[in-house]
Structure formats: C-alpha cells, structure tokens
Amino acid sequence: xxxxxxxxxxxxxxxxxxxxxxxxxxxxxxxxxxxxxxxxxxxxxxxxxxxxxxxxxxxxxxxxxxxxxxxxxxxxxxxxxxxx
Amino acid sequence: xxxxxxxxxxxxxxxxxxxxxxxxxxxxxxxxxxxxxxxxxxxxxxxxxxxxxxxxxxxxxxxxxxxxxxxxxxxxxxxxxxxx
Numbered sequence: 001x002x003x004x005x006x007x008x009x010x011x012x013x014x015x016x017x018x019x020x021x022x023x024x025x026x027x028x029x030x031x032x033x034x035x036x037x038x039x040x041x042x043x044x045x046x047x048x049x050x051x052x053x054x055x056x057x058x059x060x061x062x063x064x065x066x067x068x069x070x071x072x073x074x075x076x077x078x079x080x081x082x083x084x
Numbered sequence: 085x086x087x088x089x090x091x092x093x094x095x096x097x098x099x100x101x102x103x104x105x106x107x108x109x110x111x112x113x114x115x116x117x118x119x120x121x122x123x124x125x126x127x128x129x130x131x132x133x134x135x136x137x138x139x140x141x142x143x144x145x146x147x148x149x150x151x152x153x154x155x156x157x158x159x160x161x162x163x164x165x166x167x168x
Contacts, residue, residue: 008166010166032092061162063118065088071149076132077148080142
C-alpha cells in the first residue's frame with residue numbers, strides 16, 4: 001500500500017533526520033515535508049517507530065497515512081516545479 | 085470520504101490564501117501546511133480548483149488525497165502540541 005508521510009517539525013536538525021529516515025525507507029520526497037512511497041506493513045511500522053524516536057519529546061507533528069490503490073487513483077496534484 | 089490537503093508554497097501571501105480556502109471548506113488544520121476533513125465529491129473538486137487558481141503560475145505544490153474509512157483507520161500520528 002502507498003504510504004504518505006507528512007511532518008511539521010520545529011527544530012531544523014530533527015527535521016533533517018526525519019527526511020533522511022524517510023528517504024532511507026525508499027520514500028520519495030514530493031514536498032518539503034511530505035514523502036510518498038510503497039511500504040509493506042512491517043517497514044511502515046518500523047519507519048513510524050523510528051520517526052517517533054527521532055521526535056522524542058520535541059514539539060512537532062508526524063502523520064502517517066496509508067492509501068489503497070483506489071484512493072491513490074483519486075489523488076490530485078498541481079506541481080509547479082518546486083521539487084525539480 | 086476524508087480529504088487530506090497538503091501544500092508547499094513559496095510565497096507567504098499565497099500560502100495564507102490557501103489556508104483560508106481550506107478552512108472555508110471546513111477542513112481542520114492538522115499541521116502548518118496540512119488540512120484534514122470530510123468533503124463530498126463536488127466540494128472537493130471545487131476546493132481543488134480554487135487552490136489551483138490561487139497558486140496560478142507561482143512555484144509550489146498542492147496535493148489532495150482522498151482516504152476511505154478503512155485507510156483512515158490505519159492513520160497514525162505523534163502530535164507534540166505543535167497546533168494547540
């Protein structure tokens with residue numbers, strides 16, 4: 001299933017560690033703080049635990065969504081060359 | 085169905101207009117640039133068109149995801165008081 005990961009992190013260093021973890025797990029960066037990719041159940045749980053550990057007690061929010069193929073088919077985007 | 089809207093916008097004023105549009109449509113702000121809520125098909129299309137119009141030719145990215153209840157049940161979050 002497709003995994004979407006979005007975060008909002010106060011501390012730059014923590015944000016960098018989060019992005020590295022997401023890329024390590026093979027997710028693709030689609031926005032500065034949004035990552036998308038296919039992960040199986042175990043890898044998804046692992047990544048979430050890792051991100052939770054990285055955040056620790058710091059201020060911030062991490063949200064992980066799972067999207068079935070039917071939902072992904074309804075996904076819409078406008079992308080004006082922010083990430084290319 | 086639940087709608088998740090995430091954006092990444094370069095210009096502050098445009099970002100503000102986007103957030104106002106999302107709130108106008110009854111979405112709840114869950115992160116600085118992420119909004120969540122229930123919208124029917126028509127309202128979802130309308131909001132997306134509005135956001136696309138707001139962005140125009142500016143640099144930025146807007147992504148809209150639709151999540152069925154089954155997918156929403158798998159949603160996970162850590163939220164350390166960033167938005168309260």
